[in-house]
Amino acid sequence: MSTFLGMPAAPPRSPYGTGNLRGDRAFPEAAHDELGNGQLRRNLGKATRTIRAKRLAVTGELPDWEQLRDAGSAIKADTMNRLPELLEQLEQKVTERGGTVHWARDGVEANEIVARLVRATGSRDVIKVKSMATQETGLNEHLESLGITPYETDLAELIVQLADDRPSHILVPAIHRNRDEIRQIFLDEIPGVDPDLDNVPAHLAAAARAYLREKFMTTKVAVSGANFGIAETGTLCVVESEGNGRMCLTLPDTLITVMGIEKVLPRYQDLEVFLQLLPRSSTGERMNPYTSMWTGVTPGDGPQDFHLVLLDNGRTAALADTIGREALSCIRCSACLNVCPVYERTGGHAYGSTYPGPIGAVLTPQLAGMDATKDDPNSSLPYASSLCGACFDACPVKIDIPSMLVELRHQHTQQSGTTAEKLAMKAAAAVMRRPKLYTAAQKAAAVGRVAGGRDGTIRHLPAPFDGWSDSRDTAAPPRQSFRSWLASAEGAATMRAAAEEGVRTTADDRTEDQ
């Protein structure tokens, strides 16, 4: 008998996630439609500007804000470094306290687990707390296909659900809707709503409240997400503003929480850091109105049947990427969306995924891949950024999103074989590595002056630069490059004169008066 002792094969890569993590069009095409919507741009501009100012005010007032960010980043790095053991600890603690833990490899499995648990209760209805994880898995659509009706109870999620729409923001899913549109949605979709409902926000909220109260009082099963899960104690935490979450988490008999595995935190004390970072970064509030925490089941108080579904759905695949894993530190505050100049113009739908904006552009390809097909829409996401860096500055856990975007672009070009762009890049590098060729190319470029006509301005450029020249003039190349000027008699004389002046001014010992 012989044992093969060859090279160990690389372990199989963890599978990518399923669900709402891929649009049907590339970002530029999707953005084209959104950019044409003037109302959307005004809504987004106003909303993001307001929330940016609020965030800056409440982060600026904390003397230790930067240290808090460092602490948040460090805790998350520690968490990712020992994720398996922390998850097992969480499972053990939740089980000890009377809860049941389920492990879901992907969105399909998570949806099946939740549906099975709901069916076991006999309920045909489910009330839901706003949850990114179940948006990601497409849980609502799955439940509906089985004849179970999910009711979103977060006001904005309710608006999105009633309109059969998709969320466009992590925190403010209906940010693309204004109050007139919301009024119309309520009039069309809420049974028995006052036909004289106007567009005053308080009246709209009251209409939703009346509708939801009845659901809270009569529905026996709730589904939630989780902002944090504490490994040390088995405590789950949901942070919200409206109190609908508190209703869902306390009134029903059965509570099913779907939590991405990256949401685990090692210690209860870590909440001290994250409950400062999250509300200030997210809504620009010092503290959010409702913070609910629960640990397993408490006899006689709250849901008596508690299930925690731990969702992987591509997170292990992301964890395997030494650079990509940083995206798993995200606490879904959406500060990066609100400061992103691209998001502000295009809105969230252009990203095609549950996760829009800068974090979506790095997280979505990590979770679901970006080279599933030749023109995978996800491969356009890392390019949906001017690399301005505003997201990095705003991130409460210091995720270096610009560097990750550059890294994902590199991964994509490595995967995409030979393209016209790659050939052009190779050609450019081949010229630029040889100064003589480079100088010759500069001279050739100067010949392009003729394209500028009499005023030296080029108005139309061929593809792929036609998008550029649609709104920008391009100045014709100058007659002379810098290096040929410097080598010329004129250049030499100018530099000599400046140097002579320099000698004089140095002799004058000009003193600095700043």
Place this chain on the structure above:
Amino acid sequence: MRIGLFATCLGDTLFPEAVKSTAVLLARLGHEVVFPPGQTCCGQMHVNTGYQREPVPLVRNFAEQFGDSSIDAVVMPSGSCAGSVRHQHEIVAERYGDASLRAGVATVKAKTYELSELLVDVLGVTRVGAYFPHRVTYHPTCHSLRMLRVGDKPLRLLRAVEAIDLVELPEAESCCGFGGTFAVKNAETSTAMLQDKMRSISTTGAAVCTAGDSSCLMHIGGGLSRIRSGTRTLHLAQILGSTRTSPYALTEATR
């Protein structure tokens, strides 16, 4: 001080006036300006578009051209190229380079500066003897602002310019929408960002919008030219290079 001037491929080829002003300014301040003739491009466009193997020769060439210990500091009239040298070259060298490239990259990185950093931090000057009697607004380019953290150094230099009418740009810190190949790959989104930037610029009534990057100015200036705005773009170096004896004539073309 013996200062190595990196013209940048864009500055050398398309915007030589900004580089000339940089060279003349430093010479005027009493420094020796050297221009290593084998220099070409920092490779930023490659890296930012997703290509890290292709620019290895460019990264090596940069380190070789400026690595000489007789060069005390390396300056370039571009925040984004300085950002590339300081932040991206080591990524490329780490991934695709050898030990000598990594060492070379570390050496030049430590002495590379964008123009306003060199003037204020290294040479210790803000008053450079400039004269510019026009209304000017300053756009802090993203890589100067958030990658290099130049802070208010360019503004301190501008405030010290004689006769300048410096006005604040509203929402100055938002990106103009250039982003290199972003402006080509996502031209429409880039245009939407440019429009907002131009609107902010127009509220200042400035004759000149200045910045520390010819690339962003090419974008903003191209937009301003298309809408026939009364504002033109001019590199920071050209304002600092304008003097009473040799003032910048605003009527001539911007390059």
